[in-house]
Amino acid sequence: MGTSEALQEALRPGGIRSVYQPLVHLETGQILGYEALGRGPQDSPLEAPTKLLAAARPAGLLAEVDWACRTAAFQGALDADMGNTSTLFVNVEPDVAVEAPRQHRELLDRAGAELRVILEVTERAVISRPAELLRLVDWARARSWGIALDDVGSNPLCLALMPFLEPDVIKLDLRVVQGRPTAEVGLIVSAVMSEAERSGATVVAEGIETEEHLQAALALGAVAGQGWLFGRPGPLPSPIPSSPDTIALLRVPASPAEQTPFSVVRSARPLRQGDKRLLLGIATYLEEQATAWHDGPVILSTFQDQDEIEAVTLERYATLAGRGSLVVALGRGMSAEPAPGVVGSALPHKHRLSEEWSVVVVGPHYAGALVARQRKGTRIGGEERWDFAVTHDRSLVVAAGRALLRQVAPDEQKLDTLASTRPAGA
Structure with missing residues (x-):
C-alpha cells in the first residue's frame, strides 16, 4: 500500500x-x-x-x-x-x-x-x-x-x-x-x-x-x-481503575483578547513620563541583558513603524536570533524578516499596538519589560513625551508578552523553518 x-x-x-x-x-x-x-x-x-x-x-x-x-x-x-x-x-x-x-x-x-x-x-x-x-x-x-x-x-x-x-x-x-x-x-x-x-x-x-x-x-x-516500565500502548483496561490521586488543573483565568502590554502593566504599576532618548536607553539595557544569556531568551518588541528601528537594534536582534532566541518585532509596515532570523509581524495602521513601544524579555530565570505609549500633542524642548513603566515582576512581564504573542501572524513557512532549525544547544 x-x-x-x-x-x-x-x-x-x-x-x-x-x-x-x-x-x-x-x-x-x-x-x-x-x-x-x-x-x-x-x-x-x-x-x-x-x-x-x-x-x-x-x-x-x-x-x-x-x-x-x-x-x-x-x-x-x-x-x-x-x-x-x-x-x-x-x-x-x-x-x-x-x-x-x-x-x-x-x-x-x-x-x-x-x-x-x-x-x-x-x-x-x-x-x-x-x-x-x-x-x-x-x-x-x-x-x-x-x-x-x-x-x-x-x-x-x-x-x-x-x-x-x-x-x-x-x-x-x-x-x-x-x-x-x-x-x-x-x-x-x-x-x-x-x-x-x-x-x-x-x-x-x-x-x-x-x-x-x-x-x-x-x-x-x-x-x-509513563513508559514501558508501567505499560506499553494498547487497549484500555476494563474496568478502568480509579485512583484517589489526580493530576491537578491550574484553573488559569482567561486573558482579555484586547489587552496590550501597556494596558497590562499600567493597571499594576505607576506611570512615569520620559522622552525617546530615555526610553531607548532602557530598551537597550533590557535587550543587552538577553545577549549575556545562553538559555534561549524570548524577546518581543513593538515599534510604531519598521523604519523607526535603529540599525544597531536590528543588528542586536539578529545576533540574538542567530544564537537560538525567539525574537519577534511587530509594527506598521513590518516585513516578515526585518533582520536575519527575526520574526516580523505587520500591524494594521490603526491597530491598538501601533501607538505603543514595548520591549519584553523573558528567560527561564529573568524577566523584564518596558511598556510605553506616546502622549499626543505633548512636547518638552521639542522632544515627544511618553507615558511609560518598567517592571521585572515575572507575572506582569509574561502577561505583557502574551498580549504580543497573540498578535504574531508571520510568514508560516519562515516560522516552520525557525522551529525546525533552532540549534539544540543554543
Missing part, C-alpha cells in the same frame, strides 16, 4: 484508531490517566502517528487527520466508560481550527461532559504557532480542560516560552530522563522546577523503561511518569 492510498484509507470510518498508555504516580504506583496515541491503518506505511501527520500536512489533510485522531481518542475512552475519575491526554495540532467540524460536534460535547481531558501540544508548536496555540489554550480552558506541554527539553528555547502557555502538565522529554546528566540537562531541570514551583504544574517524565530511569525521573522532580 502506497502513502497516498494509505492516507485515504486512514480517513475512512475506523481507519484511525487509538491505543492508550498509562501515566502513573511515581511514589504510589497508582494510575492517574492514559495518553491516547493515534495509529494509522495497521501494517500500512502510515501506521506510526509521526508518518501519518507528516503525510497529511503537504496533502492539505492535516485538519481531517488531526480531528480523526482526536475523535478516535474520545470515542475509545467513552466506550470504555473512563468517566472523570481518570485523566485522558489527547495530542492536538494547534494550527488546526479549534471548532470541531459539524460531524464531530456531538462526540466532542459528550467528551466534554463525561471525560476529564488534558490536551497535549509539543514544544515545537510553542515556537512555530504561538498565536494559534494561545487560542487553543483559551478554547480548552473555557471547557475546563487542561494543557500539557510535551517533549520539554528537546529544544531549550521552549524553556523561556513555558510561562506564556502556563501548562497544567510539563512532560520531560525521554532524552532528558534516559540521558547522562550534563550542564544542558541541569539547565532544563532548573527551568522546569522553577516553573512548576511558580505555577503548581505537574511534572511528568516520559520514556521510563527501567528502574534506573525511574530513579532518574524522581531526581529530576517528576511526580508522574
Whole structure:
C-alpha cells in the first residue's frame, strides 16, 4: 500500500484508531490517566502517528487527520466508560481550527461532559504557532480542560516560552530522563522546577523503561511518569481503575483578547513620563541583558513603524536570533524578516499596538519589560513625551508578552523553518 492510498484509507470510518498508555504516580504506583496515541491503518506505511501527520500536512489533510485522531481518542475512552475519575491526554495540532467540524460536534460535547481531558501540544508548536496555540489554550480552558506541554527539553528555547502557555502538565522529554546528566540537562531541570514551583504544574517524565530511569525521573522532580516500565500502548483496561490521586488543573483565568502590554502593566504599576532618548536607553539595557544569556531568551518588541528601528537594534536582534532566541518585532509596515532570523509581524495602521513601544524579555530565570505609549500633542524642548513603566515582576512581564504573542501572524513557512532549525544547544 502506497502513502497516498494509505492516507485515504486512514480517513475512512475506523481507519484511525487509538491505543492508550498509562501515566502513573511515581511514589504510589497508582494510575492517574492514559495518553491516547493515534495509529494509522495497521501494517500500512502510515501506521506510526509521526508518518501519518507528516503525510497529511503537504496533502492539505492535516485538519481531517488531526480531528480523526482526536475523535478516535474520545470515542475509545467513552466506550470504555473512563468517566472523570481518570485523566485522558489527547495530542492536538494547534494550527488546526479549534471548532470541531459539524460531524464531530456531538462526540466532542459528550467528551466534554463525561471525560476529564488534558490536551497535549509539543514544544515545537510553542515556537512555530504561538498565536494559534494561545487560542487553543483559551478554547480548552473555557471547557475546563487542561494543557500539557510535551517533549520539554528537546529544544531549550521552549524553556523561556513555558510561562506564556502556563501548562497544567510539563512532560520531560525521554532524552532528558534516559540521558547522562550534563550542564544542558541541569539547565532544563532548573527551568522546569522553577516553573512548576511558580505555577503548581505537574511534572511528568516520559520514556521510563527501567528502574534506573525511574530513579532518574524522581531526581529530576517528576511526580508522574509513563513508559514501558508501567505499560506499553494498547487497549484500555476494563474496568478502568480509579485512583484517589489526580493530576491537578491550574484553573488559569482567561486573558482579555484586547489587552496590550501597556494596558497590562499600567493597571499594576505607576506611570512615569520620559522622552525617546530615555526610553531607548532602557530598551537597550533590557535587550543587552538577553545577549549575556545562553538559555534561549524570548524577546518581543513593538515599534510604531519598521523604519523607526535603529540599525544597531536590528543588528542586536539578529545576533540574538542567530544564537537560538525567539525574537519577534511587530509594527506598521513590518516585513516578515526585518533582520536575519527575526520574526516580523505587520500591524494594521490603526491597530491598538501601533501607538505603543514595548520591549519584553523573558528567560527561564529573568524577566523584564518596558511598556510605553506616546502622549499626543505633548512636547518638552521639542522632544515627544511618553507615558511609560518598567517592571521585572515575572507575572506582569509574561502577561505583557502574551498580549504580543497573540498578535504574531508571520510568514508560516519562515516560522516552520525557525522551529525546525533552532540549534539544540543554543
